[in-house]
Amino acid sequence: MNRRILLLAATALSLGAGSLAMGQSLPPLEKKDRYKVGFSQMESNNPWRIAETKSFHDTAEACNWDLIATDAAGSAAKQVADVDSMIAQGIDVLFLPPREEKPLIPAVKKARAAGIPTFLVDRSVDPAAAKPGVDFVAFLGSDFIDQGRRVADWTIANFKGDKGVIVQLEGTTGSSPANDRKKGFDDAIAADSRFEIVASQSGDFARDLGRQVMETLLQAHPDVNVVYAHNDEMAIGAIQALELAGRKPGEDVLVVSIDGTRDALQAIIDGKMGVTVESSPFFGPLACEVMNRYANGEEIEHWVQVQDRIFTQDNAAKHIDEAY
């Protein structure tokens, strides 16, 4: 082969690798008896996060992980620093739920530069800044747009009145589930002219902030009769605010949400909440399976999608024992 043919072959190879430029393939994961695994949790202020961290701990022994788990206490900057420290400790693989889409990009890039395969779990990063198959191996998680759409579809089908006045409690600003749960819901609800979203504000995915934001919004919009919360913790906070204001969630206000926590299933059983679309926190076993496939040299799909159920009056009692 002369040089020109060699060059052509190299170009064809790099084209065949899609967006991967030559020499940029993902860091491999060597097969080992035990792996030093990093799990960088973003915060632990709600049952969802606690259940997810527990799921990683519960998986560790069976998956031969020496697990290093950190807690960024709600700070993206601390989460970046936590990843730095794990890189310094020589982890083999990183599982990262990025609190927000943009601020965690440096953590993803640093792990990539250090040759550590990274899997994003439960939240993703800005796809314009970091890509699966290039900067990280894959995103393991739900379709948040679809979750929002399913809440809207259920609301359209089950709201009884002539005019739906909606307050939306958004998740953490700049996080992938907040962006996508809003988009999915807003687009689907727009198809039914009975509904109007009169306010949409962040409650940071937290119960207490959800309650406070709802208290304020109730004063500005006393005619609200639908509350869409991006997660169950804020929905429970909203129910507290509504009750404090003398409203009757489940009777004069329809509360709809996402996650499937124990408190939300109980609120559905009690008739205070209409629906919650599942978003499971039990990522440990899936993380183990995908990591092992990767160590075996398999090509991993860029999005390992989790399938979500839906909980209503019909099945909440049946599932409450498995909830968290």
Ligand code: GYE
């Ligand atoms: O819905 C919420 C949590 O990223 C999918 O984050 C996750 C979301 C979950 O704080 O409760």
